[in-house]
Amino acid sequence: GESVGLHLPTLSVQEGDNSIINCAYSNSASDYFIWYKQESGKGPQFIIDIRSNMDKRQGQRVTVLLNKTVKHLSLQIAATQPGDSAVYFCAERETSGSRLTFGEGTQLTVNP
Amino acid sequence: NAGVMQNPRHLVRRRGQEARLRCSPMKGHSHVYWYRQLPEEGLKFMVYLQKENIIDESGMPKERFSAEFPKEGPSILRIQQVVRGDSAAYFCASSPPRGPGREQYFGPGTRLTVT
Numbered sequence: 219g220e221s222v223g224l225h226l227p228t229l230s231v232q233e234g235d236n237s238i239i240n241c242a243y244s245n246s247a248s249d250y251f252i253w254y255k256q257e258s259g260k261g262p263q264f265i266i267d268i269r270s271n272m273d274k275r276q277g278q279r280v281t282v283l284l285n286k287t288v289k290h291l292s293l294q295i296a297a298t299q300p301g302d303s304a305v306y307f308c309a310e311r312e313t314s315g316s317r318l319t320f321g322e323g324t325q326l327t328v329n330p
Numbered sequence: 331n332a333g334v335m336q337n338p339r340h341l342v343r344r345r346g347q348e349a350r351l352r353c354s355p356m357k358g359h360s361h362v363y364w365y366r367q368l369p370e371e372g373l374k375f376m377v378y379l380q381k382e383n384i385i386d387e388s389g390m391p392k393e394r395f396s397a398e399f400p401k402e403g404p405s406i407l408r409i410q411q412v413v414r415g416d417s418a419a420y421f422c423a424s425s426p427p428r429g430p431g432r433e434q435y436f437g438p439g440t441r442l443t444v445t
Contacts, residue, residue, distance in 0.1 A: 252433070261334075261421050261436035262373065307372055317363065317386060318423075318434060320372035 230327045237298045239324045241291040241308035248310040252318070253282060253293045257304045265293070265306075295326075303328045332357065334424050334437035335404075342443045349409040349416070351440045355424030361385075362405040363423045363434055364397060373421060379405060412444045 231237050243251070249270040254262035268275045268282045268291075275282050281294040291308050305325050309318040335354040343349050355362050360381055365373040375389040379399040390397065394412075399405040409416055419441050423434035 254436075261336075261438045264433055264435060267433060309373075317375040317378055317389065318365075318373075319375065320365075322372045 227322070228325045228327070230329060231298050233298065233300060233328055233330050235298055237293075237295040237302070237326060237328075239293045239295075239306050239308075239326065241293075241321050243289050243291060243308070243310050243321075245310060245312065245319070246289065247312050248319075249313065250311045251282070251284060251291050252309045252311070253280075253291075254307045254309060254320075255302075255304045256307060256323070262307060298326075298328050300328045300330055302326060334359075334422055334435055336420075336422050336437035336440050338440060339438060340441050340443070342445060343412050344445055345413055346411050349412050349442055349444075351407040351409075351420050351422075351442070353405040353407070353422030353424075353437060355405070355422075356435055358426055359424035359435075360427045361425045361432070362399050363425070364390075364405075364407050365421045365423065367419045367421060367439075369418075376407075409442075412442075414444050417442055417444045 252267040253265040255265050256262045266277045266280050266282050268284050273284050279296045283292045295302055305323040307320050307323045309320045311318050334356055337352050362379045364376040366376055367373045377390045377397045378386040382401050394410045396408045419439045421436050421439045423436045425432040425434045
């Protein structure tokens, strides 16, 4: 079936470095993508989203890139901080208001 | 504006008992979604509800599981005759009725342990 998956299950970076977390999706009908951050024992926290008519969107210290040709999504975190340590999930949605399909997650560890 | 609220945060049930999980959406949100997360896995969609209506329950097991979102009060996810395999974190999300993205905002989850 359709799925969203991540290339790397774990990522370890030094504080201050930039982090890149990747995600592949296979549902070409998806028109909306979201990145969530989940800290241990907590619910997913919305980070940034992007619609399929865009290829880049920037937030505060985060940038999401969308490559529809190869069905690839990435999250870039600038100047990574220890507080960024968490599991990051990409999710996709086919139409407005419908279910989200989540990837398996990448554990980001930031070393001081 | 309070976020999505879920209770209880932790729930322990013996096999065969019933589990009731509650979700109060954010103020102004009329759409509720339930997801289940097993350890070390991503979230899996279960059901999507609007007030008094089930819109999509394609992710919900056919037996023992039910969900409702009444006109008044929280959304309830009910699991009857729980089994060990039901142990998981159950997350509720809500979204507004209008808007281009209708982003889903998640609650803190209920961690169900079946002994």
